[in-house]
Amino acid sequence: MxxxxxxxxxxxxxxxxxxxxxxxxxxxxxxxxxxxxxxxxxxxxxxxxxxxxxxxxxxxxxxxxxxxxxxxxxxxxxxxxxxxxxxxxxxxxxxxxxxxxxxxxxxxxxxxxxxxxxxxxxxxxxxxxxxxxxxxxxxxxxxxxxxxxxxxxxxxxxxTGPGWPVINPAGNLDPGVWRALALGEPVALPDLGLGVLHxxxxxxxxxxxxxxxxxxxxxxxxxxxVAEQAMTSLGLAHAAAGWFGREPVLEPVDWPEFESRAGAEHARVTREHVSRSISASIERARTVLGYAPRYTATQALREALDWLVANGRVDLG
The missing domain is CATH 3.40.50.720 (NAD(P)-binding Rossmann-like Domain)
Structure with missing residues (x-):
């Protein structure tokens, strides 16, 4: 065609x-x-x-x-x-x-x-x-x-993929979140980290x-x-820290504290994602299209992060 x-x-x-x-x-x-x-x-x-x-x-x-x-x-x-x-x-x-x-x-x-x-x-x-x-x-x-x-x-x-900033485990585009997870530094998460990202x-x-x-x-x-499974911010943070042989240091905070620490713009993006917390079914795509995702959410994020680090977009210290 x-x-x-x-x-x-x-x-x-x-x-x-x-x-x-x-x-x-x-x-x-x-x-x-x-x-x-x-x-x-x-x-x-x-x-x-x-x-x-x-x-x-x-x-x-x-x-x-x-x-x-x-x-x-x-x-x-x-x-x-x-x-x-x-x-x-x-x-x-x-x-x-x-x-x-x-x-x-x-x-x-x-x-x-x-x-x-x-x-x-x-x-x-x-x-x-x-x-x-x-x-x-x-x-x-x-x-x-x-x-x-x-x-x-x-x-x-x-x-998500190599070549552009992607939504991190905190639900925003702050490159500092990746650095903190890699170095074992504290990462603040609102709503107990239970916001869902797909x-x-x-x-x-x-x-x-x-x-x-x-x-x-x-x-x-x-x-x-979408990927086979959606994941919580909590789960993504554990996965990302595990890439560096660490357990994440997570600090549950309320929204005013999160905005104070993340900054107004990053907090706004996080709230947009967490307020929706969409976990989407792919059953129709499987049945009608034969859709079969090759990447899990964490595999897609890992490939994206590797590119960001290699191209100087994220500094892991």
Whole structure:
């Protein structure tokens, strides 16, 4: 198939484009052209690269026509964040009706009542990002039901891999948390460290997108794409400290104390994750897509941390 990947050099696309090329698809990789893929692979030389500023072209009303002109059988949209942008693309695609694969997020769920949460739970998102993604999901499924552009929505967890900062055991992006766990220094955790995080390696997300291309039964559905198991902050801290032959020195604190020690921005990010504490079921993805994650949450984090250390992004002392 001829597959147009929008946001091709990002976290997921960096792994997806080589996968699609290896599978024999003709791939057109769209990106802003501001950076190379996170994951280098020889297959990049066998795909077509197109530089596109989606925001600017959405504003000009030209992005959808740009995609249609590439004559896709499949469009993989990895960087759509508003229903307005999704609507413009769908309207342009409607006359040719390619398969549209959209990247959502497990944050279409707000704080959950039952775990593991399934894709059929009512949507109660909080925050601009989750609310926007839930609105896109509704738009795409309504379009499919009307007989318009057929779509599949994949909801990743906290996307993890080498090349970028990742959510640490404290639920934020503070590199000092990794250092403290490595050196046996105290790490403050709110809510007794029982907040739940559901990571996923970027290549496992790419695997799910690749499988969705060839699963007609997936059309019109949403799928969680996460590691086999979610983990608590407590469990992740023990795992990370164990990489350095240590037991973690953990200090349970209340939220005011945590904000004082972590800083307002890191505390805000932690609260966003802990307040949701999503543990997502992958049973539907297993059954319909044949999804089989290769990485556990800790394996994905270990690979990410190795890269951060090797590239001077985290100092372990």
């Amino acid at each position: 001829r597959v147009v990947v929008v946001g091709a050099t990002g976290h997921i696309g960096s792994y997806l484009v080589p996968r699609l090329v290896r599978a024999g698809h003709e791939v057109v990789a769209l990106s802003r052209g501001t950076r190379e893929p996170y994951h280098e692979a020889p297959e990049w030389s066998r795909g077509e690269r197109v530089v596109v500023d989606r925001d600017a072209e959405d504003a000009a009303g030209t992005f959808g026509a740009r995609v249609v002109a590439l004559d896709p059988d499949v469009v993989v949209d990895l960087v759509c964040f508003t229903p307005e942008s999704a609507g413009l693309l769908v309207e342009a695609l409607r006359p040719i009706r390619p398969l549209l694969l959209h990247c959502g997020t497990i944050w279409v769920h707000g704080p959950v009542h039952r775990v593991p949460v399934t894709e059929d739970e009512p949507r109660t998102p909080v925050g601009e990002y989750g609310i926007g993604k839930a609105a896109i999901e509704r738009l795409l499924h309504a379009e499919t039901r009307r007989g318009g552009v057929p779509s599949v929505v994949l909801h990743p967890g906290h996307i 990571h996923v390696h970027a290549d496992d997300v790419a695997q799910a997108f690749e499988r969705a291309l060839t699963r007609p039964a997936a059309i019109g559905s949403s799928f969680h794409v």
